[in-house]
Amino acid sequence: MDHSSYNPGMARPVGRPRSFDRGDALRRAAHLFWQHGFSGTSTRMLASALGISTSSLYSAFGTKGALFDEAVRTYALRYSAIYAAAVAEPTVHGVIDRLLTDSATEFTRTDEGHPGCLTSSAVMADAPPTLDVRGYVAELQRSDGARLRARLEQAEATGDLPPAVGAAALTELVQTVWQGLSCRAELGATRDELVGMARLAAGLLAPGAHAVGAPAPR
Amino acid sequence: MDHSSYNPGMARPVGRPRSFDRGDALRRAAHLFWQHGFSGTSTRMLASALGISTSSLYSAFGTKGALFDEAVRTYALRYSAIYAAAVAEPTVHGVIDRLLTDSATEFTRTDEGHPGCLTSSAVMADAPPTLDVRGYVAELQRSDGARLRARLEQAEATGDLPPAVGAAALTELVQTVWQGLSCRAELGATRDELVGMARLAAGLLAPGAHAVGAPAPR
DNA sequence: TGCATTCCGTATCAATAGCTCCACAACGCG
DNA sequence: CGCGTTGTGGAGCTATTGATACGGAATGCA
Numbered sequence: 001m002d003h004s005s006y007n008p009g010m011a012r013p014v015g016r017p018r019s020f021d022r023g024d025a026l027r028r029a030a031h032l033f034w035q036h037g038f039s040g041t042s043t044r045m046l047a048s049a050l051g052i053s054t055s056s057l058y059s060a061f062g063t064k065g066a067l068f069d070e071a072v073r074t075y076a077l078r079y080s081a082i083y084a085a086a087v088a089e090p091t092v093h094g095v096i097d098r099l100l101t102d103s104a105t106e107f108t109r110t111d112e113g114h115p116g117c118l119t120s121s122a123v124m125a126d127a128p129p130t131l132d133v134r135g136y137v138a139e140l141q142r143s144d145g146a147r148l149r150a151r152l153e154q155a156e157a158t159g160d161l162p163p164a165v166g167a168a169a170l171t172e173l174v175q176t177v178w179q180g181l182s183c184r185a186e187l188g189a190t191r192d193e194l195v196g197m198a199r200l201a202a203g204l205l206a207p208g209a210h211a212v213g214a215p216a217p218r
Numbered sequence: 219m220d221h222s223s224y225n226p227g228m229a230r231p232v233g234r235p236r237s238f239d240r241g242d243a244l245r246r247a248a249h250l251f252w253q254h255g256f257s258g259t260s261t262r263m264l265a266s267a268l269g270i271s272t273s274s275l276y277s278a279f280g281t282k283g284a285l286f287d288e289a290v291r292t293y294a295l296r297y298s299a300i301y302a303a304a305v306a307e308p309t310v311h312g313v314i315d316r317l318l319t320d321s322a323t324e325f326t327r328t329d330e331g332h333p334g335c336l337t338s339s340a341v342m343a344d345a346p347p348t349l350d351v352r353g354y355v356a357e358l359q360r361s362d363g364a365r366l367r368a369r370l371e372q373a374e375a376t377g378d379l380p381p382a383v384g385a386a387a388l389t390e391l392v393q394t395v396w397q398g399l400s401c402r403a404e405l406g407a408t409r410d411e412l413v414g415m416a417r418l419a420a421g422l423l424a425p426g427a428h429a430v431g432a433p434a435p436r
Numbered sequence: 437t438g439c440a441t442t443c444c445g446t447a448t449c450a451a452t453a454g455c456t457c458c459a460c461a462a463c464g465c466g
Numbered sequence: 467c468g469c470g471t472t473g474t475g476g477a478g479c480t481a482t483t484g485a486t487a488c489g490g491a492a493t494g495c496a
Contacts, residue, residue: 036257036344037255037344038257038344039254039255039344040255040256126255126257126344129254134404134405141405165418165422169415170418172402172411173415173418175402176395176398176399176419177395177398178398179397179398179401180393180394180395180397180398181398182401183400183401184390184397187356187359193390197387197394200388201391201394204383204391204423
C-alpha cells in the first residue's frame with residue numbers, strides 16, 4: 001500500500017512497508033484533533049480511528065505533539081494557497097470575493113474528513129504545551145495578511161481601492177471576517193449559508209462594479 | 219471572606235464559611251480553561267491556581283465539567299447583555315457599531331483575568347464529552363442573533379435599513395464579524411486595533427449618516 | 437534461502453487524570 | 467462550652483494517559 005507516499009529520488013524503501021497511508025492518517029488525525037482538541041484526543045483514540053496500533057503511530061509521526069503540529073501545518077498550506085489564488089484576481093472586489101467564498105467552500109468540505117478550520121479552533125484553545133502553535137498560527141495569519149495587504153496597496157495605487165478605507169485596515173477586516181466564517185462553519189453553518197455570507201461580505205466590504213443593493217448574479 | 223457572595227433573603231449561612239470567593243474562583247478557572255482548553259486544564263492546575271485543594275473545588279462546583287459549564291454560561295451572559303444594550307440604539311448603524319465596539323472592548327479586558335471569548339475558543343475545540351457545550355453556544359448565538367434580527371427587521375420596516383441587504387443576512391454577517399473579532403482578540407490584537415476594526419466594520423456593513431469614506435469622529 | 441531493515445501488534449511502563457475519603461477546623465446557636 | 471453543619475487539606479482510589487520494549491512479520495537484496 002502507501003502508493004501516494006512522497007518518495008523523492010534515489011531513496012527507495014527498504015524494510016517492511018507501512019500498512020497505512022500516511023497522508024490519509026494525517027487527515028483523519030486532524031479531524032479528531034478538530035473535534036476533541038489536542039488534550040482531548042488520546043493516542044489510543046487516534047490509533048483506533050486510524051485502524052493501527054499506537055506503536056505504528058509513534059514510529060510514523062514520532063510524538064503526539066509532532067503529529068498535531070504536522071496536521072496544523074498541512075492544513076495551513078491550504079489556506080495560504082487560497083490567499084495566493086485570490087490575490088491574482090483583477091479587481092479588489094474579485095480578490096476579496098474569491099478569498100472569502102473559496103475559504104467558505106473549504107471550511108465546509110465534508111468529504112475525506114476535512115477538519116473544518118484548525119487554524120481558529122483546536123489550535124487556539126488547546127495545543128501541546130511544548131509547541132507554540134498559537135504563535136505559529138498568528139505568524140501564518142500575518143504572512144497571509146501581508147500578501148493580501150500588498151495586493152490592496154497596489155489597488156490603492158491604481159485607484160481600484162478608494163484611499164479613504166485604507167489597505168491595512170481593510171486587510172485586517174477581511175481576515176476578521178475570514179475567521180468569523182470558520183467559526184460559523186464549526187457551529188454548523190451549511191455551505192450555502194456560508195458562501196452566501198462570504199459573497200455578501202465581499203459586496204459590502206469592497207463594492208464591485210454592480211451596486212451593493214443588486215448583487216451580481218452568480 | 220467571601221463578602222461579595224450573593225446571599226438572597228433568609229438563607230443565612232451555616233457551617234464553616236468558604237475560604238475563597240466563589241465568583242472570583244469561577245473567573246480564574248475560566249481564564250485557565252481559555253488558555254489550555256477543557257482537557258488541557260487539570261483539576262490540580264485549577265486547585266493550585268485558585269490556592270485551594272481539589273476537595274474544596276469539588277465541594278464548591280461539583281464536577282470539572284460542571285465548573286466549565288458554569289464558567290461558560292456566566293460569560294455568555296455578558297455577551298447577551300451587550301446585545302441587549304446594542305439593540306436599544308436608535309439607528310441601525312448605532313446598533314451594529316455599539317454591538318461590535320462594546321464586544322471588542324469586552325474581548326480585550328485584561329483586568330480580573332477575563333478569559334477573552336470562551337464562546338468561540340475553548341468551547342469550540344475542547345469541551346467536556348458529557349456536556350453539549352457546542353450546542354449551547356450555538357443556541358446562544360441563535361438567541362442573541364434573533365434579538366438582533368428582530369431589531370433589524372424593525373428598521374427595515376421603518377426604512378432605516380435598505381431592503382436590498384436583508385435583515386436576516388445582515389444579522390448573520392454581523393455575528394460572523396463578531397466571532398472574527400473574538401478570534402483576533404485571542405490571537406493577540408490590542409484593544410485599539412480591535413475597536414478600530416469594529417468601527418470600520420460597522421461603517422461598511424451599515425453606513426450611517428456620514429459617508430463611509432469619512433468615518434464619523436468618535 | 438539467508439540477511440539486513442523496517443514496521444506490526446501486544447504488553448507494559450511510570451505518570452497523571454478525575455474524583456473521593458476522612459479526620460479536623462471554623463462557623464451559628466443554645 | 468457542646469452540638470450540628472459545612473468547608474478544609476492531605477492521602478489515596480481507580481482508570482487512563484503518553485510513550486516504550488520486544489518478538490514476530492514483511493519487504494529488498496544477494
